[in-house]
Amino acid sequence: MFLSDFRKEFYDVIVNQFKYLVLINCGANLDLLETLQPDEDTVFYVCDTHRPIDIVNVYNDTQVKLLIKQDDDLGVPAYDDLFRDEEVKNSEDSGNESEGSEPSEKRRRFDEAALERRIDRRRQHREWEERRREILFEYEQYEYHGTSVCICSYLRLALYQHWSLYESMCNSSYTYSNLKLWSIQGLKRLQEFLADMGLPLKEVRQKFNSMDISLKENLQEMIEESATKFGMKDIRMQTFSVHFGFKNKFLASDVVYSAASLLENLEKDNGNENFIEALDSLSRSNPDKLQQGLELAKQQLRAIHQTVASCICTNLVISQGPFLYCYLQEGTPDVKIYSKPICLKLLCKHLLKCFVRSTKNKRCKVLPLVIAAPMDLQKGTVIVIGIPPETESSDKKNFFGKAFEKAAESTSSRTLHDHFDTSIIELKTEDRSKFLDALISLLT
Template sequence: MFVSDLRKEFYDIIKGKRVLILAHFDIDSICASKILQSLFKADHILYTVVPVQTHTDLVNAVQQHCEQIKHILLINCGGCLDLVDLLQPEEDLIFFLADNHRPLEVTNIYNDGQIRIISKLGDDEEVPAFDDVFREDESDEDSEESDGEGGKRRRFDEETLEKKRDRRLWEQQRQKILFDYTQFSSYGSSTAALMFDLAWKLSKDSNELLWWAIVGETDGLMREITERGKYLLGSATFQNHVSRLNHKTQDEHALDCIKISFDKDLQMAMYRHWSLVESMRHSVYTATSLRLWTLKGEKKLHELLAELGLPLTQCKQEYCGMDINLKAEVQTLLEGKAEKYGLSQLLFASFSLSYGFRCRFSASDYVYATSALLEPNDRDKTAAEAFLDVTDSLSMSKMGVLEKGIETGKQQLGAIYRQVQTFLDMNQVISAGPFLYATVIEGTPDARFFAAPHCLSFLARFTLRAHVQVARSKKSRSLPLIITTPDVRSAEPGLCLVCGIPPISEESHRNFFGKAFEQAAMKTGAKADMEFFDSNIIRLGAEDRSKFFDAMISLLS
């Protein structure tokens, strides 16, 4: 069932209770949980936060805590699973679902109260009607009558046959409706934004909470799970909050003052904390638009910088060390020449944060840094420790962790760029007919970076856009991409991660690979682990990869 009043039907119910928060491994989830923790501390609500990455993690966490806790909040996880069937919970256990994954499981939507959905459905999201997917089972008693010896014999009269035929047709229609409903996976609005809205309604909002919500929203844009139009609508709402909360800080002491501003920003990775040349080379938009992995592209970049009047020596050093007059004009100069060099979308509406006398951080800087901290290339660090690092990096008092994340983010972007260049130089992006595919070869030095869902997805998006830029066939714009990499982080040998992304010609970010992977695995009997909450990413036995791809070609042809 859906919760209509977040304050009365969610927050007031958990006040005074102990709450278990199960947060998915993504930046939006962590930002949402940070906002909630701030609210809970203010109201002295006891809580436990457990990060969950797979379905098994979810089941284990609930089993471990269900005896002490009767209210569980699931952030960006569990919404697409039949929770009652999966967890077999006691009747007094209440689940609150704040999940941006779509489509939501119909059994959760029509649950009579044990599962309460606090996420909001978009105007374009349609849910099957209750009568189309649920039906009371017909009793067999009507189709049976007693025989002369006290036993029973089945009557196959016309009425009974008609009921059976009607039931069969209804089942067929139900399967079609559910297939159409679950065929594509997508994402709803940011959960961090939803939690900030709750904080605002409780009059407990602040600049810090607003910033976490902005980072959560920006994460969706950068992962390409939020459409640009929806992002702009969300930004307009945040802009109102920025105006409301930031006029008060004008006269406050600058040392510990948080100031958020809204303005146009460059679509370039962490350029305030890097050099302009390196940032442009490692940003998906500028690298693919100028083809910076080629000599011709490198020459074009130098030509652009010369035309802007920016000396190469200045552009190759750290941005913070550039001449102050040049630095002040960089954005205006690039905007003036963007159209000429095919960079018409170089600027986008964004938010930036100033904290005391430190360097400014944009919301995208935070996303790059926290994403790198979440999936570190460190064999000794556990997933839970990485989750805590991201949580720390969002606190203004621990900016050192964020700065470490920015350095890690640079390493991650460097690994992605090198791998994309290898794919293109070696012609390793291959057309399989209905889709493109690429494989990270086992033993690749940077393979450990890609054996993580978010980094692999980023590599897939960069690879697809770069391939489309150099491909001779225009058909490549309308082809999706499947990318695989050895799962070197797994304790079990012989596994690979598989990620599928939609074609760049698609305006909506709906993804059909979740359902397609499931059908291909069933068809081939492949050793496929579909434990991730993002259904377009699976773990597969490397020996089954060939027959799995054959099944995918057959399915999508």
């Protein structure tokens, strides 16, 4: 939309119907009051990365509400450098008028000190105006964007821009499940997939940033073309990305992985500290913290897919009638990370997706999954999570929250329903068997 279209739309449609307007990706660098001349009770909410922000928008907080991050450095000049009080202006104007009128006897008699004060005020005003022009020129001379978020296409490969393509393919749920990478046959299919793309192993095994630029230019198209042949028709999708400077580009999923891994970081195992660190990672001024979270996320993804392979190859996923069930015993590699709900739920989703592709039992393909893992050995508790079936026809509604509650109530099992997600509970280890029996009976 052009500015003329925006102005026409405002006068023809909006002005008589709405008093509160939200402007997204436009309006910040325009003097909205001068451009649109709205009524005094019209209020604009502006969410826009165009910079610099017009000074009238900055200092008129009655009609213009800017939606910006607290740590954004706008570099806006001080109010007193840009605006002068009306009283000062009026006094100077009256001085100008008196000078232009015919001098009277009274005017001839005013003392030289008063004349000097008026001349000094006019000189100061000229200097202020000159300084104001310089400040505005310096502020407005460069057009730029703040922290910009844009839509882009991406590959359904976890953290691939911060990893190697090979590692990402081996640890992404989409490729791991579709190529069945827990098996020897699946690893062979991965080699065939890479060969079909024509990518040298040397390139795919090194960090993405170090890959040959000529390969990266058409990488998404190359992967998409080959992926279609291997049954992965939707490996390329749309997402949001953000740039922090020139080097740091992050996809929305990158930020989610990073924040989640920091939130459940076992190195500190302090909920409050981990929350603050996860929050810090979202700040533009702290890209190192975001990178730290990405490294933790890589470790988690490796552990998750190793566990998935172990569960499938050792038949740990069993059918309990109305649902599938998997219990991770103490001593399972990396079992400690599954004492945290986000990580365990990620494992649960990846495991179900892979199990559905590995089993020949048609009934099992449409069952939900319940998974349990040790939570606190000293307290003798396990964490239990349930997720809906992995089918296209499934409405993805999760009924386990209420089912867990009723199963615990009917067996007097000692549970703690302490999560916003009601399909996640904590359960006393010795109550696990009777709780499970009640859940089977309830859902049969």
